[in-house]
Amino acid sequence: MMRLSEMKINEFLELLASKAPAPGGGSVSALFGAAGAALLSMVAELTVGKENFKEKEIVLKEIINESKRLLHILEEKVDEDTEAFNKVSEAYKMPKEKEEQKLERKKAIQEALKIAAEVPFSVIEACVDLIRLYERIVDNFNKNAASDIGVGILCLKAAILGAWLNVRINICSIEDPDFVRKYNEKGDLLLKEGIRLSEKIYDKVCGIIG
Structure with a gap:
């Protein structure tokens, strides 16, 4: 079967809309995260080289490299979740x-x-890393791309919330209490940080757009 990440958009959406149980919300969450990464890279690319942001060149290039690295990770998670x-x-x-x-079956x-x-949890981790990168660029970017920053951060907020639902639906059937406690605690911290930062960045974007 063709990898989901290699499908045309219409092919993926048709499969998603079918009665097949997968791909589902987990793969979509990873895809939203990848979209958020791609938009971040685009905004940084549109800003780097501009005279007004010359002193931010090194930071912008770091953001481009890291966002592309996380983009590739999240592309893989689209398939891994299914x-x-x-x-x-x-x-x-x-x-x-x-x-x-x-x-044997229970094991x-x-x-x-x-x-x-673990797969959707890794999506949350990657998306929170991306949200932190958005925080670094939100005061240093080409303002013509403000709406793209806003859409990107919304993609990431949706991704972490969606991925968290997929973590929870699986850990509720896991009988290892240490595993469940670890992922609940770590997930709660990441989710709070991700939502707080994403809302802060979105509000800044709204202020820029006016």
């Missing part, structure tokens, strides 16, 4: 007639659920 979901589905379909089969389900939680 692959993780498919592994969970396969584990639930394992035979369970005999006691030994039940144990496989738990392992698959952990991966299915």
Whole structure:
């Protein structure tokens, strides 16, 4: 099967709109994150080289390089999320007639659920890193691209909220209390930071646009 990240936009949307259970919200969250990364790179590219921002050249180039690195990571997560979901589905379909089969099935389900939680969690981490980059550029960019900054930060806010839902729906079935506690605690901190910064940046953009 063709990788989701290599599909044409209309092909991806048609598959998303079908009765197939995956790709779903997790892959879309990663895609939103990738879009946020791409818009950040675009704004930095439109700003670098401008006379008014000459003293910010080094910072802008760092933002371009880092946003592109995170873009590629998030592109991979579009596929990884669907692959993780498919592994969970396969584990639930394992035979369970005999006691030994039940144990193997339970182990496989738990392992698959952990991966299915880890993938969207890594999306949150990448998106919060991107939001921090937006904070670095929001006072130092070509103001003609203000709306692009706003759209990009909204993509990332949606991505972290959506990815968090996908983390939670998987960890609620995980029986490892240490794993659940770790991801709940880390996720809560990242989510609070991401939402706080994204709303702060969006308000700044609205102030710039007027």
